[in-house]
């Protein structure tokens with residue numbers, strides 16, 4: 001047994017011989033970035049260790065990702081470094097490797113709504129028991145419900161948890177009780193007195209990278225609290241394919257992924273309740289959206305066949321499951337409603353996006369792009385909608401970019417290159433000293449480099465006497481922030497040709513998606529009346545830069561609308577209105593699924609998208 005001390009937190013862990021430092025860190029809750037899921041390909045899990053004799057020598061992956069000088073200084077990749085000796089180890093987790101609290105996109109669009117939630121409560125008076133004719137408590141209660149609503153006598157479903165509460169509640173307030181029902185049929189609660197105002201519900205978006213939830217009053221629809229968290233499954237891979245392959249290797253792994261997400265949801269629920277000062281006992285419904293992989297893992301469905309073509313979803317849904325079945329910290333009988341998916345990876349989040357943007361109600365032609373690790377593209381109007389999913393990967397989250405990082409304090413989010421002087425100006429989140437560059441910053445930098453003529457369409461730098469290009473064993477890199485001006489080290493923050501190629505790959509995936517759906521509808525970008533951009537970093541994106549690199553089709557900027565977390569906004573609609581919930585079920589069946597992987601023009605379109613547009617009209 002070896003002791004490992006993680007600095008600067010000073011957290012200690014007992015570790016076994018042959019354990020990797022990444023495993024030890026994850027076990028004790030130290031957030032170390034691991035975008036590739038520990039495969040040694042992302043190079044983000046770097047740590048500084050001492051003594052080096054206590055671990056295995058540097059692997060090929062470490063030699064690739066670390067310079068000789070860094071290795072000499074004790075830098076190692078946590079996922080590659082295996083404990084070998086009996087000596088205690090000191091580990092420094094540098095700022096760039098920490099999975100710090102990121103800026104979460106929690107706002108969605110606000111849509112006026114007629115409240116029609118599935119959860120509804122009534123205040124009734126149940127007569128006391130007649131000693132001459134002692135009718136059981138539940139039957140007297142049902143008789144009153146029957147009088148209130150009508151309907152058949154055997155109509156009501158009373159779960160055991162609720163049945164247990166009935167005798168006490170009836171006697172606590174002289175028969176006056178609040179009965180909370182789901183779809184006017186299943187009893188969720190019987191509480192003494194009038195608690196009709198204490199009915200709450202939560203909307204939740206399980207994203208590949210993050211979870212965002214909002215708490216609402218089901219009586220007024222009012223938003224009471226919002227909270228977000230990293231998706232902890234990230235430690236098993238930033239992209240859904242890594243997680244699917246982890247889940248497929250052993251059924252127990254599926255449970256690991258399910259438990260991780262359930263634990264985080266419980267944490268989110270506790271935060272929401274605390275912020276709104278309500279009791280979780282009064283949260284009667286949770287409405288969940290996410291892509292097909294996220295919702296399937298949450299429900300513990302068999303995801304094996306989602307991992308390879310034709311990427312078959314285990315079930316479409318919608319699902320209504322008790323909170324108890326999912327071990328959530330809500331009342332056991334609270335309902336968990338998971339919106340249905342379309343097909344493949346086009347999941348409930350895309351359905352929620354459509355609900356929120358109302359493109360299914362409009363005569364105008366809209367394109368919706370939900371940018372994320374797994375991105376969705378939807379095109380059409382009220383007559384016809386087509387959707388596809390694009391494996392953009394985590395480049396927009398800063399992964400695979402050498403100095404890339406998530407949108408946290410100190411990340412460069414905006415880059416301007418003066419066209420005459422070629423001087424570079426950067427803006428960072430919270431105006432903190434730069435520690436890296438986030439997705440919107442990378443998009444900006446690449447667009448600016450192309451715009452001032454320093455970048456060829458293939459993503460290669462064009463030499464210019466006044467530009468700051470560094471040449472090293474990893475190729476050419478453009479200096480965004482000089483060394484000594486950064487918080488991390490004396491090294492400059494740069495953007496390399498390799499980084500740019502990663503961004504181009506990610507945008508090519510999305511560009512292929514929108515080009516092929518446009519083809520499917522025989523439309524051109526100029527036919528688009530509206531372009532909605534949703535997702536984690538949509539609101540921070542400069543639309544002109546996004547158009548400049550081809551991430552968004554060339555349309556006049558005024559046609560582009562950022563809708564933030566539209567998936568969460570759609571989940572809210574489904575929470576507060578059964579009409580929208582039914583609409584979601586219809587949409588999941590009526591939206592046409594475009595399977596890009598099997599599309600005959602996929603390869604050609606993708607190859608032609610691996611370039612930056614020469615010029616942009618719009």
Ligand code: FES
Nearest residue numbers: 038040043045079
């Ligand atoms: Fe270690 Fe990616 S290189 S987690």
